Amino acid sequence: MALVFLIARAVQRFVRENLFLFVGAGAGVAFVERLGIRELLLFAAVVLAAVVVGAVIHHRRFRFRVEDDAVRVRRGVFEHKELRVRFSRVQNVQLGQPVYFRPFDLVQFSLETPGAAEREVELPGIPRRLAEEMRDRILGARREAVGEAGAEGPADPAVPPGFPGPVVPGGETAAASLLHAPGIARVFLHGLSSNQVWLIAGVLVYVLDLGVRQGADSTVVEQLLGWLERQATAGWSVLLLLAVGVFSVLLVAAGLAALLRYHPYRLQDHGSRLVGSGGVLERREQTLRRDKLTGAVLKQSPVGRVLGCWTLAGLQTRSDGRGDEVGQRSFLVPGLGAGDLDLVGKLYPGARMPEGFEPIHRRYRVWLLSRGFALALAILALLASSLGRGHGAVLLMTLSLVVLPPLVWLRWRQWGWSIDGPMFWLRRGLLGQRLEAFELARVQQVQVRSSPYQRRHGLVTLVLVLPQGLVQVPFLPEALAAQLANRALFAAETARQHRL
Template sequence: MSRQHDRSVPEALSLQGWQRLSPWAIGLLLVTTSVSLVRQHMPLLAGAGAGLAMIERVGLRETALGGLTLLLVAALASLLYYRRFRFRLDGDVLIIQKGLFEHREFKVAARHVQHIAVHQPAYMRPFGVVQWEVETLAGESSSISLPGIHRELAEALGQGLKGRQEAPPDAESSDESVDAANVRAPVIRFAITPGALILHGLTSRSIYVIAAMLSPLARPLERWVHDHLPHLDLRGWLPPSPALAIGAGVLALVILLALLAVLAAWWRFHGYVLREGDGRQVQASGLFTRQEQALTLSRLQVVEWVQTGLGRLLGRGYLICHQFGAMGGGGAAESRRFLVPGLAANQGKELTATLWPGCRMEAPLARVSRLYWRVVFLRLGVGLTAALLLLVGLLGPAGLSPMLWGGMVASLPLVAAGVAQLRWMATGWAREGAYLRIRQGLWGQRTSIFPLTHLIAISVQWSWLQRRRGVVTLHLALANGGLTLPYLEEREALLLANQLLASVEAAQAA
């Protein structure tokens, strides 16, 4: 047996005994809990003035004593939680025992592990401690976290679960194959550059998320401007025309949002590196909080190539790799996604071919029926007309000039036709061997690529209009949600559905 394999045996055996969190985890748990509580409740208290009112009523000394008492209780609770938290690796099963007042035990089999993540905030780096998280096929609801362990132990746990997950049942291999597996070094598939990181911040959807987060500040800012603007002498640097002043204000707001989006991209994806080795893709990134995520290719279900409208103009996009249980939304799911940012179009194709061997994304996409354009046009036309009638009811016919009303009425069909054309042109599909590509979108586009064998369910839908026109709609159920191919020719859709079902049945029989 090789020397490298001999060194790996004690590491695996050491995990069979009960392991505890790092002693630094006591303070880290206290800091993490305190930061979480402050983040949740401080804006409410500070915004309503309740914090200052409480200090004035109770007194500064009493408030400090109360805070110190709470801190002491939290420290004792963290110490008790640390003493009752332990874990070990029993064969191919990870066993975790924890609980503050209620003792609980969790068991995770290596074959059920689909996602391992390692997080290291800035305050953990000096101590060499990380947050280790494992997720099973059930998704985020089944994730289990080790809040503070040494990096070496985290790497040993990941290697232990990975080795047992990928080991064959007979587990009888030669020394040469073991040495080859151990010596194989990870290959860097992608490393982001500063320019690509800036472009990702500008072309991602972060700018819309930031705008939504800052929207509650619009009303206080409006009151501040109303109260203080008349007392300020702004004639020297404001444009003389009100239209120019409003345009300059909108431009400044857009620049501010773009700057914040770029800063958010630097915060999340600084130093992004994607490595491949032993059937896994491992990414590491983060400016202050370093994050590592491992994606097992055998668990990969769907790959999405996403381009926003501005990203299409600049030739930039990003890849999202989906596994089972990855259809949740919100900020937590956003941070858990295995995402490759700042890719050019050719880089996206190369990485997709690496993840899905044999898929080159070169076959042209087939369009859906032109009837889909008419349906979208009619729906938008009806919706815009109803909105215009509602506006007339609120303002009255004399609320706007006749010329403006006429312009709005004349623009309704143009807007509906333009949106319908963009929607129809963005929708398409193509089959490349054992893979299927489906593209959806409007100005931005999202292309889903997956093997035919990863289809979970398929349904064929006819409406009364579709039956008359000889078209159908296909609904495909995948691990990350559903996809829709609207208004396909009936013969073509039924042939595609039969091919998909035949591929799934052949894979299950094999």
């Protein structure tokens, strides 16, 4: 079993390294061309050997142990590291099963605590049963774990005979209820509306660029370019059609990417924890402790607004304090339709989509517009003096002066806040929108800031520091902001302890 594990780990490491090499390939192309194929193979063999040796050492050094109330990990190739994480500190657990792990029934196990900037404990490649057992013990099923016999995990990740059969998730809360299971179409739409389109477009441009540069002599590229040139002379309509075609291919690719990432998505409610799972190639399962949830976000991209597509995210304490929900680690629930918005209350109890939002002060428009114009004019003057008046960039910049006022208005209109009992809602955005809900009692710090311009008009910016990051409400009347601040402080100071 350990051998299988070793191979899987080496493969995994190799894939990672490969990915890295692939990215570097662009710069290396010219270099590689000068070398013969034999040198290249030799180089590859050396790299492979280094990777394998590194993986073997890493594996040999890697030890973990599950205790009554904590997990202990020792690892490190050059620098030895030993850490112990108490279960009660853990805020979420993730299990991932890449496709090449499946035949061996292995999973990647990782967990996160509030203080860590990155995943603190990552066990790459342990048997699925052990991982599920650990997950259940860590999150929720703590009480029964104390009396259990085999409380010690093996250093060698072979399944000890004492483990029970198929683990019923979460013992005490066996009755899990399905909260959300978007269909293929919904997940596809999620892909369309996510920013993945631009990511894929970027990769495509990069690859095409590489192809053009490397294959300058290749006839295919030349033919393609020649054809493009002929089309361009033929008329704009063909070119436009081509652009639309490329864009729709991109959209489909983004939709498919979302399907691959999420497809049989299930959000389940196990009482004290929430489980989101899905993924075609890599099956992922995120388990979140509900009492470690510090907020929720409903998000819509500009495309998503057209398609009526929402994304829900659960927020937890972050040490980088950026307060957003991008990246692999965040708990994203994809594919919500306009009718699924009450899901936010099921994820984060007490959060109900408010009927209306209070606007911020009108002065915000004046302020933003004047700043925007000043910046745009400065750039314009700089461009015009350096490039000459007729340059395309100058024209584009002049055009932006026309677009600015409506954008400022949209931005202002998106700002809005609302209070619903203990819950505070903040809406912001430009073309898309982002609605964040959190309990005022979770506030860590309240700041009231004001610039000279704001003070002249009796306005301030209210800043609430939350475990997941800063939340700013700009341009509130001073008395109102003070009232909100007082409420937040009152809520925080009379709340039962919210230890993180």
